Amino acid sequence: MSTLASTNPLGHPWPATRTPWPTRSAPLYGPDFARDPFSYYDSLRRTFGPVAPVTLEETGAFRGYLVLDHGHQLDVLQNRRQVWTRDSRWYRDLAEGALPPDHPIIPQFAYRRSRLYAEGTEHERLSTPGIRALAELDLLRTRDLIEDLAEQLISALFTDEEPGEVNEADILHQYALQLPLLVLMRLMGMDESSALATGNAIHEMLSGGPGAAQAAADLDATMRALVTERQTNPGPDLVSWMHHHNQESGLDLAELSEDVWLQIVAGRGASTTWICNTVLELLTNPDLNADVVAARCSMSEAMNHVMWINAPIQNLIGRWATQPTTLGGYDVNVGDLAILSLGAISADPAMRGVDQYISRTNKAHLAWGAGTHGCPARDLGGLIVRTGLEVLWERLPGMRLAVPKEALTWDLPYVARSPSSLPVIFPRPPAAPKDGQPWTTQPKFISSPPRPISTEPKERPSERQGRLPRWRSLVAWWPRR
Template structure:
């Protein structure tokens, strides 16, 4: 991709120097904050305002009014993701860190504080650390994961089926991914697993309690590592311990946290947004009734319109450069705007057009740091929603659609709740006893990004619960 000259933006206007630079011509109060009640009340409107005012890359302020760049353009996001020589993942390059502007208790620390993780590494070190995660996840076959998703969905539905009502965010979407992912990690089942739900979500929120939540999660993972050294099994923790990359204990615990937080947060949001779409969008339900959209299609639509992680911090400039017409200085922080990038008018001039089978969205990133667990997340959401709807025919919202609200933070957003009602159901789902996840063929690699529809697999799938839902 051709990089615009530092003198001008694509539209011919003058490039904007970095925030905080005297030549910027703006006081900190003149730059929009990416956090706080105002920004979180309507993040989409904020993204579009920044796009209109600044183009593909916009100056913003983070917690403590720390300057950064938010990448809102689709192509600019891909350039930053795919060019590690210009945009490193090593947060120790950040000027704000080097100048002591970030306090130890800053809510930014859980997300941007350097850790011995593949997401903070480049080159050979990145390959070494990422290889361990990829190999660890490859031991779980698709059918084994789906079997446990069905089992845990049945258990969760049993807890509220007789009542005839539930909150699908609180009672289902937040719990299912945690139950499945902790099983992959090797944690024993029990209430202790459920106690990790809120801390895992909170540590990405930028709240005052994010640091404490992060430490709680880390302590549980340290305990898990100790147990697995004494009694290894067929799980991710045991595989990381024995992996030929010779990971240190610190590296193992950090990568367990990364896997837990990323898989849980992403899948909670994906399930919540998809369920809301199914229960509220008449066009969506009409397409299902006509057989034109499968559940995998719907998941991709949600990943375009409501990606699980709206903003990803970050990339750090390795030297002075330009991106989207803006002058980026060495050590500047770039935030990848997944949500605004996915609705960039340059690639989606008409947002009403369906994107069935199109996986060229930014939801799983791109380049060397593309998410290695994307297929597992899809399997949890796809199988979980399919099983849930099959168990609860006649499911519908218990409140008017306009009463539904969004729970938004500076990086994520999802429906705050989804109150539903359905005919009360007696009896319980069939569950199996505790047993190790089967190990056979690796999970297939995520499909390559392509703007062309991928319809063959989607067209072959029909879900019997669709007609139950639509014909209630």
């Protein structure tokens, strides 16, 4: 756990006086909230206005200002008044040890030395190699990769029943959790054995169990080994491209490894939840599903609609005040937390005109964040989710929810709000289109290999290195919860 800090990150003592926490605040937990957060946001808005003081657990120690409306969210995210930071060392209650130390959300925002917690020129320095590497991706080839992996995962869903028999699967555990992680690990240039170790370590780390700390350490070691390997032996992958674009920024091994970690961990969670939320919306909104099936609405449009009504990241934790300020009429102290409620957008009266047709194409939602910390991987994230859904809809046309929507339970409703499982049933089609075909028959490059960057000639990666590995055993493997 973090050491207690009696000074702020600039080394100055925290202000001696604090405006008292509002006498009235609302819980952002509990069965009412978990069952229907959207009505809950609506009632918070009616009770408190555009900003609501909330607590995240029973003792009330874990508290922050929930920002419910679009205008205030933009104001904080774009930080026009230069008072907010993403650097969680500014969270005074955390620094002073006021939070329950084992609260499961703390690891989600605990400070790490990465672009996510950096500001200004340091943020730019730490972001540049990753952003430039992403720009090198060949998205058409990447789509092929995603499609291949999705096909394999779907083939693994079929049990041995005869065509026409009803099959059952859990789309969360058997598909949505796996696809983005497999894609990201492959794009980073991992071989099958380190991808396996990484997948295991991420599961262990996120489970928060007794092995979590060891898993996090193992993950760090794997990332460092990967970066070191790619520095000496570059290939057609994002880590090699990050190294290539690192000349000016000069990230050291720890910083580069941290950024690879960040991209994998940040990318997989939101993509998984977006897949689940869209599957759920399509299976419970017959009009939308009919429009998608009849091509009156593209899958991208259905996904955009979901960004409005059930954003993958519901509540962003967060931003912290570096100066005394006001927010929605409240006096905010240095070190107070603002939580951006991206999922509450439908509760904002200003957004009420966005009906289910406008929401298919209007991109004014804030589900990608905004400002300097807004998501840098929108094209890739959108591609992973869209391809995953399109393959799913093509291969499992008769899919239905196996339980009523009301019977679903939700994990971490105050952050990502992902269903704990997403059981579906579907008839086995007469012949699965690509079942039994070789994994990948021809060499494919995710990006072209980086050019040599020093005056010493380096070998260009061979065709063989650029070939997609057959990850059959990796796809077959997956820890079941």
